[in-house]
Amino acid sequence: GGNLFEELTSSSNLALLTRPKTGWSNGIFDLNNDGWKDLFVASGDVMDPRGSFRERVPMTNSLFVNLKNGKFADATPTAGPDFSTLKGVHRGSAFGDIDNDGRLDLVVTELNGPLRLWRNASPVPNHWLLVHVTGRKSNRDGMTAKIKVTTDSGSQWNIVNTAVGYGCASDKRVHFGLGKDDTVRELIVTWPSGIVQKLTDVKVDQIRKVEEPAS
Structure with a gap:
Protein backbone atom coordinates (compact mmCIF):
# COMPACT_ATOMS: atom_id res chain seq x y z
CA GLY A 1 0.00 0.00 0.00
CA GLY A 2 0.93 3.67 -0.12
CA ASN A 3 2.36 5.84 -2.83
CA LEU A 4 5.30 4.52 -4.85
CA PHE A 5 6.40 7.73 -6.57
CA GLU A 6 6.67 11.38 -5.63
CA GLU A 7 6.98 14.19 -8.21
CA LEU A 8 10.16 16.12 -7.40
CA THR A 9 11.05 17.77 -10.72
CA SER A 10 10.47 21.30 -9.49
CA SER A 11 11.80 20.92 -5.95
CA SER A 12 15.01 19.32 -7.29
CA ASN A 13 15.64 22.32 -9.61
CA LEU A 14 15.43 20.07 -12.69
CA ALA A 15 12.25 21.67 -14.05
CA LEU A 16 13.99 25.02 -14.35
CA LEU A 17 17.38 23.64 -15.42
CA THR A 18 16.11 21.38 -18.21
CA ARG A 19 13.38 23.60 -19.66
CA PRO A 20 15.55 25.31 -22.34
CA LYS A 21 16.57 22.02 -24.00
CA THR A 22 15.17 18.90 -25.58
CA GLY A 23 16.25 15.79 -23.70
CA TRP A 24 16.93 12.51 -25.45
CA SER A 25 19.22 10.01 -23.77
CA ASN A 26 19.52 10.30 -19.99
CA GLY A 27 21.85 8.57 -17.58
CA ILE A 28 21.79 8.59 -13.78
CA PHE A 29 25.30 7.77 -12.58
CA ASP A 30 27.78 8.92 -9.95
CA LEU A 31 30.13 10.84 -12.23
CA ASN A 32 32.34 12.32 -9.47
CA ASN A 33 32.42 9.26 -7.17
CA ASP A 34 31.00 11.11 -4.18
CA GLY A 35 28.35 8.47 -3.48
CA TRP A 36 25.47 10.47 -4.99
CA LYS A 37 23.96 9.92 -8.44
CA ASP A 38 24.29 12.72 -10.99
CA LEU A 39 22.33 13.22 -14.22
CA PHE A 40 23.59 13.45 -17.81
CA VAL A 41 21.23 14.52 -20.61
CA ALA A 42 22.01 14.25 -24.33
CA SER A 43 20.19 17.09 -26.10
CA GLY A 44 19.21 17.81 -29.67
CA ASP A 45 16.34 19.45 -31.50
CA VAL A 46 13.49 17.55 -33.17
CA MET A 47 11.69 17.93 -36.49
CA ASP A 48 8.80 20.35 -36.61
CA PRO A 49 5.61 18.24 -36.21
CA ARG A 50 3.94 20.30 -38.95
CA GLY A 51 6.36 18.86 -41.47
CA SER A 52 8.37 21.98 -42.23
CA PHE A 53 11.87 21.66 -43.59
CA ARG A 54 13.58 23.95 -41.12
CA GLU A 55 17.02 22.98 -39.94
CA ARG A 56 17.37 21.10 -36.67
CA VAL A 57 18.82 23.26 -33.92
CA PRO A 58 22.05 21.83 -32.41
CA MET A 59 22.42 21.96 -28.64
CA THR A 60 25.05 21.26 -26.02
CA ASN A 61 24.65 18.27 -23.73
CA SER A 62 23.98 18.84 -20.04
CA LEU A 63 25.43 17.59 -16.77
CA PHE A 64 23.59 18.11 -13.50
CA VAL A 65 25.47 17.36 -10.29
CA ASN A 66 23.73 16.05 -7.18
CA LEU A 67 23.98 18.53 -4.29
CA LYS A 68 23.15 15.80 -1.72
CA ASN A 69 20.14 17.74 -0.45
CA GLY A 70 17.48 16.70 -2.93
CA LYS A 71 18.56 19.31 -5.48
CA PHE A 72 20.71 19.38 -8.61
CA ALA A 73 22.94 22.11 -10.02
CA ASP A 74 23.98 22.68 -13.64
CA ALA A 75 27.63 21.61 -13.88
CA THR A 76 27.77 21.88 -17.67
CA PRO A 77 29.86 25.11 -17.71
CA THR A 78 32.56 23.49 -15.54
CA ALA A 79 32.55 20.05 -17.18
CA GLY A 80 35.20 21.05 -19.71
CA PRO A 81 35.52 23.66 -22.48
CA ASP A 82 34.44 21.31 -25.26
CA PHE A 83 31.65 19.78 -23.19
CA SER A 84 30.05 23.14 -22.50
CA THR A 85 30.38 24.61 -26.01
CA LEU A 86 30.30 21.79 -28.57
CA LYS A 87 26.81 21.60 -30.07
CA GLY A 88 25.09 18.86 -32.03
CA VAL A 89 21.80 17.11 -32.65
CA HIS A 90 22.55 14.45 -30.05
CA ARG A 91 20.50 11.31 -29.55
CA GLY A 92 21.97 8.25 -27.80
CA SER A 93 24.40 7.95 -24.92
CA ALA A 94 26.24 5.05 -23.30
CA PHE A 95 28.11 4.98 -20.02
CA GLY A 96 31.09 2.97 -18.81
CA ASP A 97 34.63 3.11 -17.50
CA ILE A 98 36.53 2.88 -20.78
CA ASP A 99 40.03 3.28 -19.31
CA ASN A 100 39.35 1.40 -16.04
CA ASP A 101 40.35 4.31 -13.81
CA GLY A 102 37.15 4.23 -11.74
CA ARG A 103 35.62 7.30 -13.37
CA LEU A 104 32.67 6.76 -15.70
CA ASP A 105 33.11 7.97 -19.26
CA LEU A 106 30.45 8.86 -21.86
CA VAL A 107 29.84 7.99 -25.49
CA VAL A 108 27.29 10.18 -27.29
CA THR A 109 25.82 9.74 -30.78
CA GLU A 110 24.81 12.59 -33.06
CA LEU A 111 22.57 12.81 -36.14
CA ASN A 112 24.70 13.37 -39.25
CA GLY A 113 27.75 13.79 -37.05
CA PRO A 114 30.52 11.82 -35.39
CA LEU A 115 30.22 9.62 -32.35
CA ARG A 116 31.86 11.48 -29.47
CA LEU A 117 33.79 9.98 -26.58
CA TRP A 118 33.96 12.06 -23.41
CA ARG A 119 36.67 10.82 -21.06
CA ASN A 120 35.99 11.59 -17.41
CA ALA A 121 39.02 13.48 -16.09
CA SER A 122 37.50 14.61 -12.80
CA PRO A 123 40.31 15.50 -10.35
CA VAL A 124 38.22 14.66 -7.26
CA PRO A 125 40.13 11.91 -5.37
CA ASN A 126 37.11 9.88 -4.25
CA HIS A 127 37.04 6.10 -3.89
CA TRP A 128 35.08 3.74 -6.11
CA LEU A 129 34.23 0.11 -6.81
CA LEU A 130 33.37 -1.54 -10.13
CA VAL A 131 31.64 -4.92 -9.80
CA HIS A 132 31.93 -7.38 -12.69
CA VAL A 133 29.66 -10.39 -12.23
CA THR A 134 29.65 -13.73 -14.03
CA GLY A 165 19.72 5.80 -22.21
CA TYR A 166 18.25 5.96 -25.71
CA GLY A 167 19.21 3.53 -28.46
CA CYS A 168 22.42 2.40 -26.74
CA ALA A 169 23.81 -0.27 -24.44
CA SER A 170 26.13 0.62 -21.57
CA ASP A 171 28.86 -1.20 -19.65
CA LYS A 172 27.36 -4.11 -17.71
CA ARG A 173 29.83 -3.64 -14.87
CA VAL A 174 28.14 -1.96 -11.92
CA HIS A 175 29.81 1.21 -10.67
CA PHE A 176 29.67 2.61 -7.14
CA GLY A 177 31.15 5.94 -6.07
CA LEU A 178 32.23 5.69 -2.43
CA GLY A 179 33.36 9.19 -1.50
CA LYS A 180 35.95 9.09 1.27
CA ASP A 181 35.07 5.56 2.47
CA ASP A 182 38.14 3.35 2.04
CA THR A 183 36.53 -0.04 2.68
CA VAL A 184 33.37 -1.79 1.54
CA ARG A 185 32.18 -3.50 4.69
CA GLU A 186 29.76 -5.74 2.84
CA LEU A 187 29.02 -6.58 -0.79
CA ILE A 188 25.88 -8.61 -1.42
CA VAL A 189 24.87 -10.02 -4.82
CA THR A 190 21.37 -11.42 -5.19
CA TRP A 191 21.50 -13.52 -8.35
CA PRO A 192 18.54 -14.15 -10.69
CA SER A 193 18.67 -17.79 -9.58
CA GLY A 194 17.83 -16.69 -6.04
CA ILE A 195 21.31 -17.37 -4.69
CA VAL A 196 22.50 -14.66 -2.29
CA GLN A 197 26.28 -14.18 -2.15
CA LYS A 198 27.98 -12.09 0.53
CA LEU A 199 31.54 -10.73 0.59
CA THR A 200 33.03 -8.71 3.44
CA ASP A 201 35.85 -6.17 3.80
CA VAL A 202 36.22 -5.61 0.07
CA LYS A 203 39.04 -3.32 -1.04
CA VAL A 204 38.05 -0.14 -2.86
CA ASP A 205 39.45 1.39 -6.06
CA GLN A 206 39.35 -1.89 -7.94
CA ILE A 207 37.38 -3.88 -10.50
CA ARG A 208 36.01 -6.67 -8.34
CA LYS A 209 35.06 -9.84 -10.20
CA VAL A 210 32.32 -11.90 -8.59
CA GLU A 211 31.38 -15.36 -9.88
CA GLU A 212 28.10 -16.93 -8.89
CA PRO A 213 28.55 -19.99 -6.66
CA ALA A 214 27.19 -23.32 -7.83
CA SER A 215 24.62 -23.35 -5.04
Whole structure:
Protein backbone atom coordinates (compact mmCIF):
# COMPACT_ATOMS: atom_id res chain seq x y z
CA GLY A 1 0.00 0.00 0.00
CA GLY A 2 0.93 3.67 -0.12
CA ASN A 3 2.36 5.84 -2.83
CA LEU A 4 5.30 4.52 -4.85
CA PHE A 5 6.40 7.73 -6.57
CA GLU A 6 6.67 11.38 -5.63
CA GLU A 7 6.98 14.19 -8.21
CA LEU A 8 10.16 16.12 -7.40
CA THR A 9 11.05 17.77 -10.72
CA SER A 10 10.47 21.30 -9.49
CA SER A 11 11.80 20.92 -5.95
CA SER A 12 15.01 19.32 -7.29
CA ASN A 13 15.64 22.32 -9.61
CA LEU A 14 15.43 20.07 -12.69
CA ALA A 15 12.25 21.67 -14.05
CA LEU A 16 13.99 25.02 -14.35
CA LEU A 17 17.38 23.64 -15.42
CA THR A 18 16.11 21.38 -18.21
CA ARG A 19 13.38 23.60 -19.66
CA PRO A 20 15.55 25.31 -22.34
CA LYS A 21 16.57 22.02 -24.00
CA THR A 22 15.17 18.90 -25.58
CA GLY A 23 16.25 15.79 -23.70
CA TRP A 24 16.93 12.51 -25.45
CA SER A 25 19.22 10.01 -23.77
CA ASN A 26 19.52 10.30 -19.99
CA GLY A 27 21.85 8.57 -17.58
CA ILE A 28 21.79 8.59 -13.78
CA PHE A 29 25.30 7.77 -12.58
CA ASP A 30 27.78 8.92 -9.95
CA LEU A 31 30.13 10.84 -12.23
CA ASN A 32 32.34 12.32 -9.47
CA ASN A 33 32.42 9.26 -7.17
CA ASP A 34 31.00 11.11 -4.18
CA GLY A 35 28.35 8.47 -3.48
CA TRP A 36 25.47 10.47 -4.99
CA LYS A 37 23.96 9.92 -8.44
CA ASP A 38 24.29 12.72 -10.99
CA LEU A 39 22.33 13.22 -14.22
CA PHE A 40 23.59 13.45 -17.81
CA VAL A 41 21.23 14.52 -20.61
CA ALA A 42 22.01 14.25 -24.33
CA SER A 43 20.19 17.09 -26.10
CA GLY A 44 19.21 17.81 -29.67
CA ASP A 45 16.34 19.45 -31.50
CA VAL A 46 13.49 17.55 -33.17
CA MET A 47 11.69 17.93 -36.49
CA ASP A 48 8.80 20.35 -36.61
CA PRO A 49 5.61 18.24 -36.21
CA ARG A 50 3.94 20.30 -38.95
CA GLY A 51 6.36 18.86 -41.47
CA SER A 52 8.37 21.98 -42.23
CA PHE A 53 11.87 21.66 -43.59
CA ARG A 54 13.58 23.95 -41.12
CA GLU A 55 17.02 22.98 -39.94
CA ARG A 56 17.37 21.10 -36.67
CA VAL A 57 18.82 23.26 -33.92
CA PRO A 58 22.05 21.83 -32.41
CA MET A 59 22.42 21.96 -28.64
CA THR A 60 25.05 21.26 -26.02
CA ASN A 61 24.65 18.27 -23.73
CA SER A 62 23.98 18.84 -20.04
CA LEU A 63 25.43 17.59 -16.77
CA PHE A 64 23.59 18.11 -13.50
CA VAL A 65 25.47 17.36 -10.29
CA ASN A 66 23.73 16.05 -7.18
CA LEU A 67 23.98 18.53 -4.29
CA LYS A 68 23.15 15.80 -1.72
CA ASN A 69 20.14 17.74 -0.45
CA GLY A 70 17.48 16.70 -2.93
CA LYS A 71 18.56 19.31 -5.48
CA PHE A 72 20.71 19.38 -8.61
CA ALA A 73 22.94 22.11 -10.02
CA ASP A 74 23.98 22.68 -13.64
CA ALA A 75 27.63 21.61 -13.88
CA THR A 76 27.77 21.88 -17.67
CA PRO A 77 29.86 25.11 -17.71
CA THR A 78 32.56 23.49 -15.54
CA ALA A 79 32.55 20.05 -17.18
CA GLY A 80 35.20 21.05 -19.71
CA PRO A 81 35.52 23.66 -22.48
CA ASP A 82 34.44 21.31 -25.26
CA PHE A 83 31.65 19.78 -23.19
CA SER A 84 30.05 23.14 -22.50
CA THR A 85 30.38 24.61 -26.01
CA LEU A 86 30.30 21.79 -28.57
CA LYS A 87 26.81 21.60 -30.07
CA GLY A 88 25.09 18.86 -32.03
CA VAL A 89 21.80 17.11 -32.65
CA HIS A 90 22.55 14.45 -30.05
CA ARG A 91 20.50 11.31 -29.55
CA GLY A 92 21.97 8.25 -27.80
CA SER A 93 24.40 7.95 -24.92
CA ALA A 94 26.24 5.05 -23.30
CA PHE A 95 28.11 4.98 -20.02
CA GLY A 96 31.09 2.97 -18.81
CA ASP A 97 34.63 3.11 -17.50
CA ILE A 98 36.53 2.88 -20.78
CA ASP A 99 40.03 3.28 -19.31
CA ASN A 100 39.35 1.40 -16.04
CA ASP A 101 40.35 4.31 -13.81
CA GLY A 102 37.15 4.23 -11.74
CA ARG A 103 35.62 7.30 -13.37
CA LEU A 104 32.67 6.76 -15.70
CA ASP A 105 33.11 7.97 -19.26
CA LEU A 106 30.45 8.86 -21.86
CA VAL A 107 29.84 7.99 -25.49
CA VAL A 108 27.29 10.18 -27.29
CA THR A 109 25.82 9.74 -30.78
CA GLU A 110 24.81 12.59 -33.06
CA LEU A 111 22.57 12.81 -36.14
CA ASN A 112 24.70 13.37 -39.25
CA GLY A 113 27.75 13.79 -37.05
CA PRO A 114 30.52 11.82 -35.39
CA LEU A 115 30.22 9.62 -32.35
CA ARG A 116 31.86 11.48 -29.47
CA LEU A 117 33.79 9.98 -26.58
CA TRP A 118 33.96 12.06 -23.41
CA ARG A 119 36.67 10.82 -21.06
CA ASN A 120 35.99 11.59 -17.41
CA ALA A 121 39.02 13.48 -16.09
CA SER A 122 37.50 14.61 -12.80
CA PRO A 123 40.31 15.50 -10.35
CA VAL A 124 38.22 14.66 -7.26
CA PRO A 125 40.13 11.91 -5.37
CA ASN A 126 37.11 9.88 -4.25
CA HIS A 127 37.04 6.10 -3.89
CA TRP A 128 35.08 3.74 -6.11
CA LEU A 129 34.23 0.11 -6.81
CA LEU A 130 33.37 -1.54 -10.13
CA VAL A 131 31.64 -4.92 -9.80
CA HIS A 132 31.93 -7.38 -12.69
CA VAL A 133 29.66 -10.39 -12.23
CA THR A 134 29.65 -13.73 -14.03
CA GLY A 135 26.71 -16.09 -13.66
CA ARG A 136 26.83 -19.87 -13.52
CA LYS A 137 23.38 -21.05 -12.52
CA SER A 138 21.97 -17.70 -13.66
CA ASN A 139 22.59 -16.21 -17.11
CA ARG A 140 26.31 -15.81 -17.75
CA ASP A 141 26.20 -12.00 -17.89
CA GLY A 142 24.40 -11.88 -14.56
CA MET A 143 21.73 -9.59 -16.00
CA THR A 144 19.20 -8.35 -13.41
CA ALA A 145 21.41 -9.41 -10.50
CA LYS A 146 20.93 -7.00 -7.60
CA ILE A 147 24.02 -5.58 -5.90
CA LYS A 148 24.20 -3.88 -2.51
CA VAL A 149 27.34 -2.31 -1.07
CA THR A 150 27.65 -1.06 2.49
CA THR A 151 30.31 1.32 3.79
CA ASP A 152 30.64 3.44 6.91
CA SER A 153 28.47 6.08 5.19
CA GLY A 154 25.57 3.73 4.47
CA SER A 155 24.32 1.43 1.73
CA GLN A 156 23.86 1.72 -2.03
CA TRP A 157 21.93 -0.52 -4.38
CA ASN A 158 22.13 -1.14 -8.12
CA ILE A 159 21.25 -3.74 -10.72
CA VAL A 160 23.17 -5.35 -13.58
CA ASN A 161 21.59 -3.81 -16.65
CA THR A 162 22.96 -2.45 -19.92
CA ALA A 163 19.68 -0.88 -21.10
CA VAL A 164 20.43 2.72 -20.14
CA GLY A 165 19.72 5.80 -22.21
CA TYR A 166 18.25 5.96 -25.71
CA GLY A 167 19.21 3.53 -28.46
CA CYS A 168 22.42 2.40 -26.74
CA ALA A 169 23.81 -0.27 -24.44
CA SER A 170 26.13 0.62 -21.57
CA ASP A 171 28.86 -1.20 -19.65
CA LYS A 172 27.36 -4.11 -17.71
CA ARG A 173 29.83 -3.64 -14.87
CA VAL A 174 28.14 -1.96 -11.92
CA HIS A 175 29.81 1.21 -10.67
CA PHE A 176 29.67 2.61 -7.14
CA GLY A 177 31.15 5.94 -6.07
CA LEU A 178 32.23 5.69 -2.43
CA GLY A 179 33.36 9.19 -1.50
CA LYS A 180 35.95 9.09 1.27
CA ASP A 181 35.07 5.56 2.47
CA ASP A 182 38.14 3.35 2.04
CA THR A 183 36.53 -0.04 2.68
CA VAL A 184 33.37 -1.79 1.54
CA ARG A 185 32.18 -3.50 4.69
CA GLU A 186 29.76 -5.74 2.84
CA LEU A 187 29.02 -6.58 -0.79
CA ILE A 188 25.88 -8.61 -1.42
CA VAL A 189 24.87 -10.02 -4.82
CA THR A 190 21.37 -11.42 -5.19
CA TRP A 191 21.50 -13.52 -8.35
CA PRO A 192 18.54 -14.15 -10.69
CA SER A 193 18.67 -17.79 -9.58
CA GLY A 194 17.83 -16.69 -6.04
CA ILE A 195 21.31 -17.37 -4.69
CA VAL A 196 22.50 -14.66 -2.29
CA GLN A 197 26.28 -14.18 -2.15
CA LYS A 198 27.98 -12.09 0.53
CA LEU A 199 31.54 -10.73 0.59
CA THR A 200 33.03 -8.71 3.44
CA ASP A 201 35.85 -6.17 3.80
CA VAL A 202 36.22 -5.61 0.07
CA LYS A 203 39.04 -3.32 -1.04
CA VAL A 204 38.05 -0.14 -2.86
CA ASP A 205 39.45 1.39 -6.06
CA GLN A 206 39.35 -1.89 -7.94
CA ILE A 207 37.38 -3.88 -10.50
CA ARG A 208 36.01 -6.67 -8.34
CA LYS A 209 35.06 -9.84 -10.20
CA VAL A 210 32.32 -11.90 -8.59
CA GLU A 211 31.38 -15.36 -9.88
CA GLU A 212 28.10 -16.93 -8.89
CA PRO A 213 28.55 -19.99 -6.66
CA ALA A 214 27.19 -23.32 -7.83
CA SER A 215 24.62 -23.35 -5.04
